[in-house]
Amino acid sequence: MTAGQTFPVSEIFQTIQGEASFAGTASTFIRLQGCAVGCPWCDTKYSWDHHTDDWRSIAELTRIARDGPRHVVITGGEPCEHDLSALTASLLNDEHMVQIETSGTAVIRVDPCAFVTVSPKYGMLKPVLDAALRRADEIKVPVGKAADIERARELAARMSAFPAARMFPRHPRIWLQPISQSAKATAMCVRAALEHDFALSLQTHKFVGIR
Numbered sequence: 001m002t003a004g005q006t007f008p009v010s011e012i013f014q015t016i017q018g019e020a021s022f023a024g025t026a027s028t029f030i031r032l033q034g035c036a037v038g039c040p041w042c043d044t045k046y047s048w049d050h051h052t053d054d055w056r057s058i059a060e061l062t063r064i065a066r067d068g069p070r071h072v073v074i075t076g077g078e079p080c081e082h083d084l085s086a087l088t089a090s091l092l093n094d095e096h097m098v099q100i101e102t103s104g105t106a107v108i109r110v111d112p113c114a115f116v117t118v119s120p121k122y123g124m125l126k127p128v129l130d131a132a133l134r135r136a137d138e139i140k141v142p143v144g145k146a147a148d149i150e151r152a153r154e155l156a157a158r159m160s161a162f163p164a165a166r167m168f169p170r171h172p173r174i175w176l177q178p179i180s181q182s183a184k185a186t187a188m189c190v191r192a193a194l195e196h197d198f199a200l201s202l203q204t205h206k207f208v209g210i211r
């Protein structure tokens with residue numbers, strides 16, 4: 001463990017994870033501050049600034065998570081701009097499930113037992129790293145238009161060239177996620193899921209009006 005390591009925190013809250021593999025799971029979200037990825041339509045621009053007064057130690061974050069659900073999601077900002085190895089190890093040692101949500105544009109430094117969601121967005125200023133796709137436990141692609149389906153297909157093609165794809169041809173699972181509960185995007189995702197064997201992520205938290 002990295003003694004003295006601290007993390008800039010944007011916010012910590014509890015909710016139901018509404019997306020992809022863990023949809024329906026009560027979760028503590030730890031949103032870290034700082035992101036240089038620059039997605040044009042980012043809905044958490046308040047997390048871009050690297051400066052904050054709220055820095056928390058690994059012990060503090062582990063203690064806070066202890067008061068909440070077993071599942072902990074570390075998001076951002078771009079959480080992988082930080083070395084998360086010691087933090088994820090501490091949370092796992094404290095009997096949490098740990099999920100990271102990352103754009104896949106930074107090197108992923110986490111405990112081997114952490115679950116990694118790579119979610120590339122349209123218009124990112126940085127490319128998705130092969131290493132991130134190799135480490136991913138799931139891929140989640142926000143879909144607003146047909147070009148987003150093409151991006152998902154391109155990612156699938158990239159991953160099919162990895163040696164591990166021969167043993168695990170459906171891993172990691174690729175989720176298509178319609179943006180803003182759009183009926184048009186949802187219909188597009190359903191068609192693409194059936195045609196290309198993708199999965200459908202419906203942001204179930206929004207159906208019940210929670211964040």
Ligand code: SF4
Pocket residue numbers: 035036037038039042043044045047076077078103121
């Ligand atoms: S990676 Fe996430 S936080 Fe950063 S700009 Fe893109 S959507 Fe926003």
